[in-house]
Amino acid sequence: MNPKTKSGYVSIVGKTNAGKSTLLNNILGQKIAITSRKPQTTRHRFLGIRTDNENQIIFVDTPGFHSGQKRALNRYMNKVASNAMRGVDIVLYVLDKLNWSEDDLSRVQSISKETSIILIINKVDKLEDKGSLLPFIDDLSKDNLFRHIVPISALKDIGVENLVRLIHEQLPEGGHLYPEDQVTDISEKFLASEIVRENCINRLGDELPYRITVSIERFNQLKGIIHIDSVIYVEKQSQKGMLIGQSGSMLKSIGTASRKELEKLLDSKVMLKTWIKVKNNWSDNESLLPSMGYDIDK
Ligand SMILES: Nc1nc2c(ncn2[C@@H]2O[C@H](COP(=O)(O)OP(=O)(O)OP(=O)(O)O)[C@@H](O)[C@H]2O)c(=O)[nH]1
Ligand SMILES: [Mg+2]
Structure with a gap:
């Protein structure tokens, strides 16, 4: 007899x-999500699917919670993150080392009692005082908020397969919702916009990454070449200058690096064109956000 299949959503x-x-x-x-050392990198909710034999885990990546910035885009991102804690089977609540605050506690307490919560202590490779880990875990175990508390390093690959095993144990029985070879629900077009944005984030100073968004205006294949036209939107004329750089050097470097990465990810030759346009104050314009790809109902 076949073993029973299991599947579930894990935010x-x-x-x-x-x-x-x-x-x-x-x-x-494999890389489906862009990452960076700067905060507020992920802006959308999307799925990453891992199927191992009878187990299918449908992960939901989300923007990180943040406070301090009060723009419409920040409200949108925090809302997407809060919504993602509802209607799922398991929540992985990820901490940067031992940084746990009252805000984290109230978010965790807002999660339905039906949902298993696994607390992840990430970046343990960077923990200076390793001796503080066990007392921290003991302390947070007291209120029985978490099914498990799991120290890991996502970057150095410590404890991650053990975490997957714990998730498998918690998955509800049920048929698989996606074909076993499907890894994500994001489109190649969305991936292209994210790769261009990631290359901007990594090259720009501290403020500008929060003022840009990338839109793909053309994505099609012609004679074995994928043609991608992308527009980087900024909020002011002065930001456009910074993005172009001296004699266009910044824009050129963003374009070349993005094209190379997309050629690898899409396994095809890519022709990438990039423009910069100004859309005044777009990130604080509630009514403009849906047309820029930030639609809470989608
Ligand atoms: N040393 C170390 N660095 C890590 C680890 N995991 C992630 N990082 C780094 O932390 C930074 C943030 O990582 P992300 O994966 O973008 O973080 P995120 O939680 O998705 O961030 P947002 O999308 O902005 O909410 C990057 O520079 C990562 O390389 C880890 O286990 N150890
Ligand atoms: Mg992220």
Whole structure:
């Protein structure tokens, strides 16, 4: 007799920069989510699917919780993250080392009692005082909020397969919802916009990454070449200058690096064109956001 199949939705949530997307990429064994050392990298909810024999885990990557910034885009991202804690089977609540706050506690307490919560202590490779880990786990175990508390390093691949095993144990019985070879629900077009944005984030100073968004205006294949036209939107004319760089050097470097990465990810020759346009104050314009790809109902 075939073993019973199991499947379930597992949201990956936590404060911005905790390593959620790094964890997802590690578990899937391939890059579907962009990551960066700067906060607020992920802006959308999307799925990463891992099927091992009878077990199918449907991960939901989410923007990180953050406070302080009050723009419409920040409200949108926090809302997407809160919504992702509902209607799932398991929540992985990810911490950056031992950084646990009252805000984390109230978020965890807001999760339905039907949902198993696994607390992930990420970046243990960076813990200076390793001796503080066990008392921290003991302390947070007291209130029985978590099914498990699991120290890992998503980047250095410590404890991740053990985490997958624990998730398998918690998965409800049920048929698989996706074909076994499907890894994500994101489109190649969305991937292209994210790769261009990631290359911007990594090259720009501290403020500008939060003021840009990338839109793909053309994505089609012609004679074995994928043609991608992308537009990077900024909020002010002065930001456009910074993005172009001296004699166009910044834009050129973003374009070349993005094209090379997309050629690898899409396994095809890519022709990438990139423009920069100004859309005044777009990230704080509630009514403009849906047309820029930030639609809470989608
Ligand atoms: N040393 C170390 N760094 C890590 C680990 N996991 C993630 N990082 C780094 O932490 C930074 C943030 O990682 P992300 O995966 O983008 O974090 P995130 O939680 O998805 O961030 P947002 O999308 O902004 O909410 C990146 O520079 C990662 O390389 C880890 O286990 N150890
Ligand atoms: Mg992320």
